[in-house]
Amino acid sequence: GAGVSQSPSNKVTEKGKDVELRCDPISGHTALYWYRQRLGQGLEFLIYFQGNSAPDKSGLPSDRFSAERTGESVSTLTIQRTQQEDSAVYLCASSLAQGATQYFGPGTRLTVL
Amino acid sequence: EDQVTQSPEALRLQEGESSSLNCSYTVSGLRGLFWYRQDPGKGPEFLFTLYSAGEEKEKERLKATLTKKESFLHITAPKPEDSATYLCAVQVGDYKLSFGAGTTVTVRA
Numbered sequence: 001g002a003g004v005s006q007s008p009s010n011k012v013t014e015k016g017k018d019v020e021l022r023c024d025p026i027s028g029h030t031a032l033y034w035y036r037q038r039l040g041q042g043l044e045f046l047i048y049f050q051g052n053s054a055p056d057k058s059g060l061p062s063d064r065f066s067a068e069r070t071g072e073s074v075s076t077l078t079i080q081r082t083q084q085e086d087s088a089v090y091l092c093a094s095s096l097a098q099g100a101t102q103y104f105g106p107g108t109r110l111t112v113l
Numbered sequence: 114e115d116q117v118t119q120s121p122e123a124l125r126l127q128e129g130e131s132s133s134l135n136c137s138y139t140v141s142g143l144r145g146l147f148w149y150r151q152d153p154g155k156g157p158e159f160l161f162t163l164y165s166a167g168e169e170k171e172k173e174r175l176k177a178t179l180t181k182k183e184s185f186l187h188i189t190a191p192k193p194e195d196s197a198t199y200l201c202a203v204q205v206g207d208y209k210l211s212f213g214a215g216t217t218v219t220v221r222a
């Protein structure tokens with residue numbers, strides 16, 4: 001079946017602009033995660049959604065970052081007033097339930113000039 | 114503080130030359146240890162989950178093992194298509210994964 005999809009695959013933006021990244025999880029997966037991967041570093045947890053429960057936003061690095069998810073479907077990660085240090089690959093993952101194996105999308109490579 | 118350290122950072126192998134990758138961790142209450150493979154420009158691809166010391170899992174030329182402080186990913190007789198970055202992650206709490214920085218493996222024909 002279809003895996004996790006993300007769009008766009010690449011995004012180049014200017015410092016100070018807002019960007020919106022999209023994630024479509026595997027159908028039927030109730031849990032959705034966002035991670036950030038900087039060059040040469042491990043993946044950093046950003047946010048977790050589980051069904052209709054309140055999301056775990058503990059990994060968001062600043063209030064410029066926000067994310068939404070509609071039910072158990074698509075999620076968007078928004079970065080306002082982008083900075084050069086936001087340049088990274090943003091990865092989305094989904095799992096069948098809380099604590100189950102996480103399956104990752106291909107990522108969105110964000111470059112802030 | 115939970116920590117995951119992978120070594121070496123990079124590994125260059127000749128085709129057929131077996132080797133091992135190390136993932137050492139310090140976490141309170143391990144819920145699971147995961148291995149992923151990541152090809153350039155792609156997302157991580159799930160390989161294995163290990164839950165308790167002494168557990169082993171195999172898939173083709175890869176074998177993962179777990180002790181109380183570390184995990185090893187053994188690559189037996191690697192082929193060029195095994196070239197990738199291998200990521201180790203530990204589950205902290207009910208769902209969070211804490212990742213190591215990865216080991217980049219290059220297998221020359």
